[in-house]
Amino acid sequence: MRRYIGIDLGGTKIAAGVTDERGRILAKAESATLAGRPYPEVVRDMAASALRAMEEAGCTAEEVEAIGIGIPGIAENKTGTVIFCTNLGWHDVPLRAELAQYINKPIYIDNDATVAGFAESVAGISQGAGCSVFMTLGTGVGGGIVIDGKPWAGVHGVASEIGHLTMVIDGIPCTCGKSGCLERYCSATALIRMGQEAAVKHPDSQIAREAGQDPSRINGKLVIDCAKAGDPTALEVFNEYTRYLALAVNNVISFLDPEIVVLGGGISNAGGFLLEAVRRWIPSFLMFKTMPYPRIELAVLGNQAGIIGAAMLAKSIKEEGEAYASDQDR
Amino acid sequence: MRRYIGIDLGGTKIAAGVTDERGRILAKAESATLAGRPYPEVVRDMAASALRAMEEAGCTAEEVEAIGIGIPGIAENKTGTVIFCTNLGWHDVPLRAELAQYINKPIYIDNDATVAGFAESVAGISQGAGCSVFMTLGTGVGGGIVIDGKPWAGVHGVASEIGHLTMVIDGIPCTCGKSGCLERYCSATALIRMGQEAAVKHPDSQIAREAGQDPSRINGKLVIDCAKAGDPTALEVFNEYTRYLALAVNNVISFLDPEIVVLGGGISNAGGFLLEAVRRWIPSFLMFKTMPYPRIELAVLGNQAGIIGAAMLAKSIKEEGEAYASDQDR
Numbered sequence: 001m002r003r004y005i006g007i008d009l010g011g012t013k014i015a016a017g018v019t020d021e022r023g024r025i026l027a028k029a030e031s032a033t034l035a036g037r038p039y040p041e042v043v044r045d046m047a048a049s050a051l052r053a054m055e056e057a058g059c060t061a062e063e064v065e066a067i068g069i070g071i072p073g074i075a076e077n078k079t080g081t082v083i084f085c086t087n088l089g090w091h092d093v094p095l096r097a098e099l100a101q102y103i104n105k106p107i108y109i110d111n112d113a114t115v116a117g118f119a120e121s122v123a124g125i126s127q128g129a130g131c132s133v134f135m136t137l138g139t140g141v142g143g144g145i146v147i148d149g150k151p152w153a154g155v156h157g158v159a160s161e162i163g164h165l166t167m168v169i170d171g172i173p174c175t176c177g178k179s180g181c182l183e184r185y186c187s188a189t190a191l192i193r194m195g196q197e198a199a200v201k202h203p204d205s206q207i208a209r210e211a212g213q214d215p216s217r218i219n220g221k222l223v224i225d226c227a228k229a230g231d232p233t234a235l236e237v238f239n240e241y242t243r244y245l246a247l248a249v250n251n252v253i254s255f256l257d258p259e260i261v262v263l264g265g266g267i268s269n270a271g272g273f274l275l276e277a278v279r280r281w282i283p284s285f286l287m288f289k290t291m292p293y294p295r296i297e298l299a300v301l302g303n304q305a306g307i308i309g310a311a312m313l314a315k316s317i318k319e320e321g322e323a324y325a326s327d328q329d330r
Numbered sequence: 331m332r333r334y335i336g337i338d339l340g341g342t343k344i345a346a347g348v349t350d351e352r353g354r355i356l357a358k359a360e361s362a363t364l365a366g367r368p369y370p371e372v373v374r375d376m377a378a379s380a381l382r383a384m385e386e387a388g389c390t391a392e393e394v395e396a397i398g399i400g401i402p403g404i405a406e407n408k409t410g411t412v413i414f415c416t417n418l419g420w421h422d423v424p425l426r427a428e429l430a431q432y433i434n435k436p437i438y439i440d441n442d443a444t445v446a447g448f449a450e451s452v453a454g455i456s457q458g459a460g461c462s463v464f465m466t467l468g469t470g471v472g473g474g475i476v477i478d479g480k481p482w483a484g485v486h487g488v489a490s491e492i493g494h495l496t497m498v499i500d501g502i503p504c505t506c507g508k509s510g511c512l513e514r515y516c517s518a519t520a521l522i523r524m525g526q527e528a529a530v531k532h533p534d535s536q537i538a539r540e541a542g543q544d545p546s547r548i549n550g551k552l553v554i555d556c557a558k559a560g561d562p563t564a565l566e567v568f569n570e571y572t573r574y575l576a577l578a579v580n581n582v583i584s585f586l587d588p589e590i591v592v593l594g595g596g597i598s599n600a601g602g603f604l605l606e607a608v609r610r611w612i613p614s615f616l617m618f619k620t621m622p623y624p625r626i627e628l629a630v631l632g633n634q635a636g637i638i639g640a641a642m643l644a645k646s647i648k649e650e651g652e653a654y655a656s657d658q659d660r
Contacts, residue, residue: 074618084618131485145586147477154587155461156622161584164617166577169498176617247496254491255585256475257484287494287506288404288414292486 003059004315005050005067005103008112008306011035011087014042016049017307018057018064021315023123025307027057035088040098042088047102066106068314069095070115070306076157077108077317083157108317110153112306114160116299117144118151118316119309120262124301129259133252134299135162136265137245140175141183144309145256150316163187167248185244188220188266194237195223205233224270238277246281253294254287264299271298333389334645335380335397335433338442338636341365341417344372346379347637348387348394351645353453355637357387365418370428372418377432396436398644399425400445400636406487407438407647413487438647440483442636444490446629447474448481448646449639450592454631459589463582464629465492466595467575470505471513474639475586480646493517497578515574518550518596524567525553535563554600568607576611583624584617594629601628 001020008015010033017028029052031045046069054064069075073085080096096107110118117126117134126132126146134144143162145152152159163183164176171180184190196215199208207226211217223241226234249261268274275298286293301308331350338345340363347358359382361375376399384394399405403415410426426437440448447456447464456462456476464474473492475482483489493513494506501510514520526545529538537556541547553571556564579591598604605628616623631638 074621083621143585147482152477152586155589155624156587158583158618158621158623159585159587161617165581165584166615167499169574169577178615178617244499247499251495252585253488254495255473255489255582256482257486257489259485285496285508287491287508288488291404291413291488293488294485 001063002065003057003063004065004311005053005105006307006309006311006314007046007050007067007069008115008310009033009042009046009069009071009088010112010306011072014046014049015303015307016046016053017311018053018059019308019311023119023308023312025304026059027053028307029053029056033088039088039090039093039095043095043098044102047099050103061103064103064105066108066314066318067099067103068115068310068312069099069107069109070112070310070313071095071109072112074111074157075109077110077153080107080109082109106314106318108314110151110310110313111142111144111160113142114144114151114153115309115313116142116264116301116305117160117262117309118146118313119301119305120264120299121146121149122312123308124262124305125297125299126260126262131256131258132260132262133160133162133256133258134262134264135186135248135252137186137263137267138188138265140189141187141248142265150320151313162248162252165248165251167244182248186241186248190244191220191223191237191241191267192218194241195220195234198233198237202233206231207234220267221269224273228273242274242277243281246278247285249278249296250282250285258294260295260297262297262299264305268298274298331393332395333387333393334395334641335383335435336637336639336641336644337376337380337397337399338445338640339363339372339376339399339401339418340442340636341402344376344379345633345637346376346383347641348383348389349638349641353449353638353642355634356389357383358637359383359386363418369418369420369423369425373425373428374432377429380433391433394433394435396438396644396648397429397433398445398640398642399429399437399439400442400640400643401425401439402442404441404487405439407440407483410437410439412439436644436648438644440481440640440643441472441474441490443472444474444481444483445639445643446472446594446631446635447490447592447639448476448643449631449635450594450629451476451479452642453638454592454635455627455629456590456592461586461588462590462592463490463492463586463588464592464594465516465578465582467516467593467597468518468595470519471517472595480650481643492578492582495578495581497574512578516571516578520574521550521553521567521571521597522548524571525550525564528563528567532563536561537564537567550597551599554603558603572604572607573611576608577615579608579626580612580615588624590625590627592627592629594635598628604628
């Protein structure tokens with residue numbers, strides 16, 4: 001039976017899993033990333049997690065077709081190198097060569113949001129859509145583009161950096177060194193900042209009271225819970241936030257016009273409350289108001305998306321390579 | 331010999347041409363659009379221009395494989411209908427069915443900027459690039475996306491509306507009904523507006539003097555000529571304009587990471603002066619400053635792009651249909 005290994009390399013956790021050809025996880029294993037360690041130690045633990053998952057799944061090395069890895073950074077698949085991985089302090093790490101010492105199979109690497117978006121298009125909400133765009137709303141904003149059923153990494157591997165599109169010219173300084181980046185207005189971090197500012201201005205609001213007038217105790221969930229409960233201050237913040245988000249979604253639509261735009265990441269746990277708010281804003285930004293436009297939906301795979309997407313990335317690239325080779329044989 | 335007909339339907343002019351398989355124009359013919367007429371009259375003149383071009387090229391009806399049409403609006407290829415064409419006052423016009431009364435060949439329709447961008451990727455500056463993005467800088471800003479060597483129209487036919495991405499939230503009202511659209515900051519219209527405002531503020535500037543203190547006499551060429559001549563006021567306008575343009579180009583890069591971004595349309599006649607200015611701004615907006623990024627170049631096909639791109643669009647879609655049909659036969 002053909003098996004694939006997906007490894008989700010996060011800032012705090014390594015999760016590895018074995019999947020079948022349709023991306024169903026048969027077994028998984030985890031370990032701590034302990035960011036800051038020399039990279040060979042991290043890669044050794046990635047391999048150990050993968051091997052444990054294989055053992056648990058009763059999967060032999062012969063059955064493994066390929067390995068995919070989702071990283072919180074930028075990789076170059078040609079050389080198998082991680083170019084940047086800020087959270088881990090990685091720069092020009094030869095991840096493929098290092099991992100191949102433990103498991104000698106074809107290894108493919110891509111950005112974690114690209115991988116998660118691909119997972120949704122193989123086994124989640126955007127299943128069957130030839131073209132989809134995935135946005136993770138977390139500490140930052142990540143993007144995953146699928147075109148013709150394949151993950152789109154761009155020509156130089158730096159596509160779908162949706163979080164760093166300029167949303168406000170000369171706006172709020174970003175951790176990336178630029179200013180006014182989309183993730184300064186659409187991430188969980190942005191929602192928290194807006195909530196804190198509003199709570200300071202309106203000490204009588206429910207959100208300020210529930211935080212005990214301590215802005216540092218405000219998180220995304222509190223803003224959303226207070227908005228759901230009808231607190232006018234939290235609702236105003238939520239409306240402002242979802243307007244930014246809808247503007248961002250609309251820019252994605254005007255540029256690429258995918259079949260579906262998928263919202264994932266921590267903020268998407270707000271569920272229908274978030275989705276309906278974004279959907280309500282969209283028509284005011286549409287250019288051709290009488291024409292059909294992409295569906296906007298919530299991600300459904302949650303934490304599983306990293307493993308599934310990495311495994312299916314490996315399957316997709318490996319099969320494309322084989323199709324190319326068989327074309328050459330003709 | 332296989333021949334293709336490309337028709338460039340503009341607000342003032344219809345241009346039709348016969349091309350070979352590589353997009354070389356063998357003959358062409360033009361007529362006036364006379365926008366505002368009932369559409370059957372316009373389509374009749376499109377057919378007449380195409381037939382005259384065929385006659386001049388010595389091309390028989392049997393040799394014509396397919397017809398492509400670039401329109402200044404939005405079309406739906408499935409039904410061959412023009413959904414919107416504001417300049418011509420067209421709404422839901424059955425262009426394919428109407429034209430087929432005169433020339434019964436496969437007919438494909440797409441947006442003029444998409445078609446012009448595709449022309450550059452077949453026979454112009456982006457030749458050989460699998461993925462490119464074309465931006466026309468004219469009265470408005472149009473976009474043409476090529477992915478895997480094919481024009482990308484989006485899932486609902488509304489992709490690459492780059493001119494109507496929101497660039498400034500709650501910014502300058504746009505002709506489309508929204509506000510802050512990219513084309514309000516990056517089009518020739520925007521450059522003229524900035525030049526007029528600056529000339530009023532600085533009556534001693536070269537640009538104000540050359541316009542005889544009459545802002546309505548300022549056009550894009552005057553702004554650029556005065557900037558080239560070193561007029562500080564015009565230079566400041568030009569720097570502001572090219573900064574907006576570079577921000578727009580950088581957003582295209584961060585989203586899709588194509589191999590090349592091509593600048594066309596009237597403003598691109600400023601040549602190297604424009605290109606160098608945009609290229610100078612880009613590094614300050616890049617996220618991964620040490621990584622390779624797309625080339626930025628000027629379009630080279632000029633007015634020919636409409637005919638060439640429409641003809642090659644027809645070739646591309648027809649061949650894709652044939653490949654699909656032959657796949658089904660297996």
